[in-house]
Amino acid sequence: DEIKIGVYASLTGGQASFGISQTNAIQLAMEEINKAGGVLGKPVKLIVDDDRSTPGESATIVRKQIANDKVCAILGEFASSRSLEGGPICQENKIPMISPGSTNPKVTEIGDYIFRTCFLDSFQGEVMARFALEKGYKKAAILTDEKQDYSKGLSQYFKENFTKNGGQIVKEQSYSSGDKDFRAQLTSIKSTKPDVIFLPGYYNEVALVGKQARQFGIKAPMMGGDGWEGDALLKVAGTSLDGCFFSTHFSADNQDPAVQAFINNYKAKFGAVPDCQAALGYDTMRLLAQAIERAKSTDPKAIRDAVAITKDFSGVTGKITLDANRNASKPAVVQTIGEGRFKFVENVAP
Amino acid sequence: MSVSSALLEVDQCTVQFGGLKAVSELDLRIHEGELVGLIGPNGAGKTTIFNLITGVYQPTDGDIWFDGQSVVGHKPYQITARGIARTFQNIRLFSSLSVFDNVRAACNLHLKHGISHALWRGGAFAREEAEIAERVDGLLDIFHLSHLRNAECTSLPYGDQRRLEIVRALATRPKLLLLDEPAAGMNPTEKGELMRLIRFAQEKFQLAVLLVEHDMRVVMGICERIAVIDYGVKIAEGTPEAIRNDRKVIEAYLGE
Amino acid sequence: MLQIRDLHVNYGAITALHGINIDVPKGSIVTLIGANGAGKSTTLRAVSGITRAQKGSIVFDGEEIVHLAPHKIVGRGLCHVPEGRMIFANLSVMENLLMGAYRRNDRKAFGGDLDYIFDIFPRLKERKAQSAGTLSGGEQQMLAIGRALMSKPRCLMLDEPSLGIAPLLVKTIFEKIVEVNKNLGITVLLVEQNANLALEISQFGYVLETGRIILSDASAKLREDPQVKECYLGG
């Protein structure tokens, strides 16, 4: 007999690249756990379902995993909108759900069975605002992805913290995910001559923004959040984002053997450097396994209770503690870009 | 307000397509119950006149009176509601409907009840549908189409389709019926039968008919009065006898 | 020139032709008459390949063409002016005529041929640049015939060319059919409701009824046939 854990993610469709790396890492974690004897002496079995990156499927999947596959816990989506769809079903059926990457505050507000292992947008926004000011940047322009709540949240917290501490926002512009042309926005931004451009989007667009900004002769450095992290960013942007900064969950420069082992194993299995979605997925899977171990039972209620009291779980993304609101409190990492790779700059404690 | 007693009065109408005057300053009167022929060479503007009367085209100039009211600027369906029905030169049946439904659809105009009845399906609805079915079957019967009642209209031979178009037009209960080459594609026997039917319908429903046709046997055989146009201009008008002997008409249209 | 043997055509469940035989000798005009729905158009459609025959053989100029695609049949010099004209409404009159000459390579000769057609149908010359869809019914018929002539066929099949044509012009068209037959040596297979005229200009006639040939004879004889007289010549 096995311990069944449900995973729903975007394996196809517009956001598949995130969902795939997250699921890959979860799979890696599962294999490692099983190799080490499983949980409670039983092997872990993942039930992975694809939600096509579209609304409307998550609820169905969660119902299926609970009713047909009889899972005892579910690992949710990185996209908040889909966690918000699957979450209520988990709550209703009293099955714990942990989202590795949903940063929208509403997700864990669904109820006491819903957790997350990433930090909230407010924290990242604050970290980057502080970092920008420390660097001596006074005038910032913001370029937000209007379609992503994640991006909007980051912008909002960045703005609040930046202006509160003496900075000035000289221009706010936005785009939608999937856009390829940002010249109109950059033209407007260029004329305001900012010291820094805050660009809290996903790497798909960020890379093109960087490229186009440099073509326009905009030299100001750019900053962003964990959405930047991805191999494609480096490949597409070339050198155009060199010297820019972003906050994220983990750094490959971290010489902690656990982190290095994760990176090497991931590379060996999937032929790519793990990004932060992968790191979060990996941690979440292991965190759940550890909680089940502590609960000494596969009863969902017991698992929930065990997850809720997670304290100082040491993962590749740092030490994770779940607070009373079932949100993770954990450090952020600031990285910079250069020589075709991400480089560690500093750790920021919560 | 028109003072004449004519049912239809086309008053100095012009239709222009770009540089081409398809109809120019045309006058045409049709009285109640009259059977008038409209002939002329190909491209003279006959079909255009039909389109003008039925509101498909708007006159560039001039006015059209029907039953004492101007119909210019009205939509085709409004004009049909006033009592003008037509057939088309290139048959335009409702291709996905059965013969029966083609005619039934044309009864739509005089429905006493609307959407609510169709949905409620009470007794009144059933009675009205039954009435309509009876009327449609009656019409089909007159035109010898009853046996094809449930056939798909596109599978009908050409001549039957033409007759079906006439039935469909009659179902709108017109006062004036415009027929555009109803005998085209029929053989002499069928043409004879058609003439009989047109006359019969004209009497039975007290119709005025305006008939466009290239077959002179048909036109001369049933029309009381004939108007001839060429290049959009009326070149002659009169009894069949007079038209047959009109030099201009012979030159432009009939030939020796 | 054209031999049709035991031709069967059905449309789904409806059988339109129950094995008919027709011969069109080279250089002749042959007429096919019959009531509505008898299968006249179907015969022509089967010959030109736009409707598939279920059974039978069609030999044109010594070659079996029953399985050829329409464009190949046209390429052999057999041209069909279909019922309903089928002119290209979105093209101008001139372009329609040139379309007729699509398979010809002697562009130099086009001018002369166009003049010839404009001579027969002066109205087309007036409307040269007009988009064909806005032509009157009769004008469209002229265009359809003109377009067919542009392909310089060896055999021309006309489906009710007088349909919707003013009397004066009907005469002209029939004269021109005789003319192209005589002068250009084009063999003609003619389908007509106007049986009087058709039998007058043709050498041979067939009478089709519900998918079967019920009579065939020299045209002059057919015109005297009491049955034909009653049904197709208007008594």
Place this chain on the structure above:
Amino acid sequence: MIQFLQQLINGLALGSIYALIALGYTMVYGVLKFINFAHGDIYMVGAFVGLYVTPWVWKVIPPGQDPSKFNWNTTAGGLVVMLISMVVCAVLGILIERLVYRPLRNRPRLTVLITAIGVSIFLENFGQYLFGADPKSFPDILPDRTIDIGDLSIFMNQIVVFVTTIVLLVALRYIVMKTRMGTAMRALSYNTTAASLMGINNDVIIAFTFGLGSALAAAAGILNAINYPSIDPLMGILPGIKAFVAAVLGGIGNLPGAVVGGLLLGVLETMVVGYISPMYRDAIAFAALIFILLFRPNGLFGKIEKEKV
């Protein structure tokens, strides 16, 4: 003012990409009267073919060292890549036509439309399976230079796209309006039976149309990838829709209309982003489209052809 001019340039550059895709769209539509929903996906395939053949081409024609300097070798290589991609996509287009559209040729248009949607979903998802879901970086296959005129920046690539669009427009228009093939295309678009009675081999013409349309899509895909060097299997969806809008705006089936529609859409979107709000970009673009269609129900250049009754 400078900013306005810059936005205008940005808009025209964006618009010429739309125009380029719309050209192929509109041409296929003009002949076959059906919206080839898969056009945007052929465009994607075009870009990927470019990505995969570039290393091979570069082996034969080594590109210049500095991508920002003009270099004959780079340019020649770029053109070869584009040609290869156009040929591959033309073959793909013809293949698709042969396999799935031809059997449905005399069917209701909506049936074919659904099939096209099927093909589109297939190409997108098979693309994700084959190429992976994450975006790929497209190599600089043309010299990438910025031309600065005062404060205005124009990119070589933008000029290339613009010029290509215009050249293709002129060439296509010539083919469609003046050549025998083109007249046959138009004839066939009206009535296939009549066309075959004229001796036109419908299969050949339709295959040619598809091939040409797909080649155009491939060209657009490559040019777009040069401008925005991040390509992914779903990259065709959005431009596909935008090009559809552009084509309709100009009067679908009308070649110059497609180009004008595309440019207009590009400028409009850019101006909305630059001066109003990017949030409402799509909404305003569509609102403008609807507005224009209300006054010109057949698009800007579409003939208001009243059906002869």
Place this chain on the structure above:
Amino acid sequence: MNRPKTWLLLSILAAWVISRFQGAINPYYYDILITIGINIILGVSLNLVTGYTGQFSLGHAGFMSVGAYASAMVTLSVGAHARGESLIFIGALLVGGLSAALAGLLVGGPSLRLKGDYLAIVTLGFAEIIRVVFENVEAVGAARGLSIPVHTTDFFWTFLSVALTIYVVVFLVHSTYGRGFLTVRDDEVAAEAMGINATKYKVLAFVVAAFFAGIAGGLYAHFKQFIHPEGFGYLRSVDIVVIVILGGMGNTPGVIIAAVLLTILPEGLRALGSWSALPEAIRPLIQNRMILYSLLLIALMLLRPQGLFSTGGRLTKWLKRGKGAAA
């Protein structure tokens, strides 16, 4: 009492009886069942516009979203656990349906003089505009989406609406009055010449269809308990068009079966993808359900170009031929 109404009442009664046992149904299958119901409503209502009236609309999901948001707002403003849940729900659904109908009127009115693909692009554009608006209005959650705290949609309400939709569309069309829709589809010029106000019928079709799409949206919102503008994009509209065309334009039973089939298909393919006997080599290919889905879609169109359930498709012919050969 005549036949149609009897059928309507009987089916509503059946829905009610079954809904008494809905707790016993496996929640996953129950979810699919409700989704089927919603898709039937969407397909059958769009069929009135596209199938019966011949107007090509690519914006049905837009109307659905109006209904979803409007009904959700009603529920949210009344409060989650107010008394009289059913009454509030009916109210919310009606508000959703009526708002959508109003939207249908707004779009239908001015844009129906457009034809074919022009109409398609305008409806598509309209739906996109609605989507962008929802994406930006904070009051309805903007890009975050909107959570609805109650779960009122159940088997009874869904299939009550299904029955009503089918009743209205079928019996509207099957009357002398309703023949007007078909004539507009077949030949607008001839329809007008027969005294049929084509514009009125087109607008009516749009409004009625939008109303039911709105109801479907309301049901959806109160079932999934979360709505997001992305869920009502043009691809969703395309899905509905596929249902209509696969079912056979203007063929309501066909559309219903197509809705069932197209709802089950992706879930069936999901099951296939996790089938353990699958060879490793083709597993990733099968796991991308959309690859198989699209191939099936194409195959269906090739085999049944007139829609699944009309006679005369290749499949029927092929079957007949097979029989003939055997005999």
